[in-house]
Amino acid sequence: MSGRTERGNEKRKQFAYGLVAALIGVALLLPSQALAHASDRGHVLLLPTGYYVVGGACAVAASFLAMVLLRRPRRRAVAAIRLAEVPAGLRIWTSLLSFLMLAVLLAAGFWGSRDPLSNPLPLTVWTIVWIGLTLVQGVFGNLWRWIDPWYGPLRLLAPILPAPRRLPSRLASWPAALLLLAFAWFELVYPAPDDPYRLAIVLGAYWLLTFAAMATFGHAAWSRQGEFLSVFFRLISAYAIVSERDAGGRVSITAGLPGTRPEASSGLSLSEAALLLAALASVSFDGFMRTFVWLGAIGVNPLEYPGRSAVVLPNTLGLSGAAMLLSSLFFACLAAGRGMAGGGPRLADLAGRLVWSLVPIALAFHFAHYLVALLVNGQYALVAFSDPFSLGWDLFGTAHAPVMAGIAMGSDAAWVLWNLQAGVIVLGHVAAVLVCHSACAAIYDDRRRALLVELPLTVLMIFYTVFGLWLLSTPTGA
Secondary structure, eight states: OHHHHHHHHHHHHHHHHHHHHHHHHHHHHSOOOOOOOTTSOSSOOOOOHHHHHHHHHHHHHHHHHHHHHOOSOOOOOOOOEEEEEEETTHHHHHHHHHHHHHHHHHHHHHHSOSOTTTOHHHHIIIIIIIIIIHHHHHHHOOTHHHHOTTHHHHHHHGGGSOOOOOOOGGGTTHHHHHHHHHHHHHHHTSSOTTOHHHHHHHHHHHHHHHHHHHHHHOHHHHHHHTOHHHHHHHHHTTTOSEEEEEETTEEEEEEOOTTOSGGGGSOOOHHHHHHHHHHHHHHHHHHHTTBHHHHHHTTOOGGGOOOGGGGHHHHHHHHHHHHHHHHHHHHHHHHHHHHHTTOOSOHHHHHHHHGGGHHHHHHHHHHHHHHHHHHHHHHHHHHHHHSTTSSSOOTTSOTTOOOOGGGGOSHHHHHHHHHHHHHHHHHHHHHHHHHHHHHHHHHOSSHHHHHHHHHHHHHHHHHHHHHHHHHHHSOBOO
């Protein structure tokens, strides 16, 4: 009897997986126009050449000073400031609230406006979550842990769910890394990532597939290895000033200096390092794919851009190539530094320690690249939230608020934005060099060997900082 029950459950799971896959396939094959991405820059704000040159010079100077003048960092115990203590059970309710909000957004995607700047679903996914929440995570800690839309429903259904199976440890976080690349492809390459209807189908299917995986392997295991947002947000929040610690049914929330949390000095797996490299490469390619350099390389006239559907293949290859190129350069620099230092930890272990130095650069790139989109599309989101189904509602009193696109225009606004973009990229580079310097000093007792290991990676970070400033200053055609 139990054997038939297990076979029946297995058949139902296979049917569910097949149904979800079919829904995704149908959504991607449905005819529709190629819509502009809601996070695409509607206003081109080119960084002046002077900022580009000065920013690059500052990056070189900061790297040189850090390597030559800084001695072995002294680790001092800095007392964290307790901000609050909340019941651990609160997480269930915040997760359920997040799930209900997701359900409303999906409904708006299916039955609301097809205009991506009037529908709250694409604005929430691409502006509020991918841009805004990423920056919040990097500064204020792992907020995603509290608004994860799977935790609450799984806890409610736990009494009727079977015991979770063991997720093979050899998978590491490779499922999450591959899903992040798939997410980046959908955002940057797929012709209509902002079409609310298609986005609702894909997002709903992803929620169901993730729920099935978490029900099978357990929420904790799949969040750590398979759900790419959970893994990505956990990693980029390692250097945040706010952290939390579970203690006897309570969660203690504290504030402290960046880099003092234990996870900030722990070694990452190769798959986690690959995920961080893929995330940084995708943001970089998002900027590079719009430049005249890339458009010329794929034979596209920037003044006669044929639309995203015409460049799916070259952009797919470009995104894959960007991830492979950055990973290759990163490991090549580590291998060169390790060889110059006369050996040391295994290359994979060294990568797991030094990849943390890319987190500040990734956050700085994210801020500078998406700043204008966040300021403008964030206003569209406030309007759309008040009338999610385009029925003339005004739930929050913002349905008729004017969208001030001029916030990114004019000499005064441009001066502020230019300084913010260039300053944040240079500060991110400085923080990255300091993280790299501290990690190398902790790995190698000999200062000379630590500097030799650090040197090639520092050169790569200088190049990447200059490249980021160039992306902000070069004309774009799409």
